[in-house]
Amino acid sequence: SYELTQPLSVSVALGQTAIITCGGNTIGIKSVHWYQQRPGQAPVLIIYRDSNRPSGIPERISGSNSDNTATLTISGVQAGDEADYYCQVWDSSAVILGGGTKLTVL
């Protein structure tokens, strides 16, 4: 079955740029979606179909996808961005989720 690989953790200084990767075999030909889960809260969709933001998601959050890696980029990181982030694809009629990346803001 298809697998997605994310780093367990990423740390970034306040105001800097955070980059979270999601690896998968030829993931570039799939649509990748990203979710943010703050502590104690339900997940929220922040990027769909590689690079589209739902309404209410700020422009400083962006996504890209190519070859074997999809990337979530958060510019001007704020304290409120500290959360777990999950990538996801739809493959063989199943939702495939990455293991999640904990973003720590220093």
Place this chain on the structure above:
Amino acid sequence: QVQLVESGGGVVQPGGSLRLSCEASGFTFSSYGMHWVRQAPGKGLEWVTAIWFDGSRTHYADSVKDRFTISRDNSKNTVYLQMNSLRAEDTAMYYCARGLQYLADWGQGTLVTVAS
């Protein structure tokens, strides 16, 4: 606005059964696929099952196949998860979510604890 409200969680003994419900509002329920996703304490998200907008197709994770059944009642704007033969490893927060290929909206979850 979209609202998804889960209910039916609780404590159940190993081998027991439980039925979760998710009542939807704020969108045309009969036009959307629905999912259940769970999260064990301190762990990541795990997709459980999905059902198409009209209930014609269902999909399951291997970990729950033949034990869990997803269904929906479009007249009641509600999706259900029937969970049988529950195991300790089924202990988790269970979220329902709207969408098919991606999960556009999520409920707040209902907690299921399997313990003797």
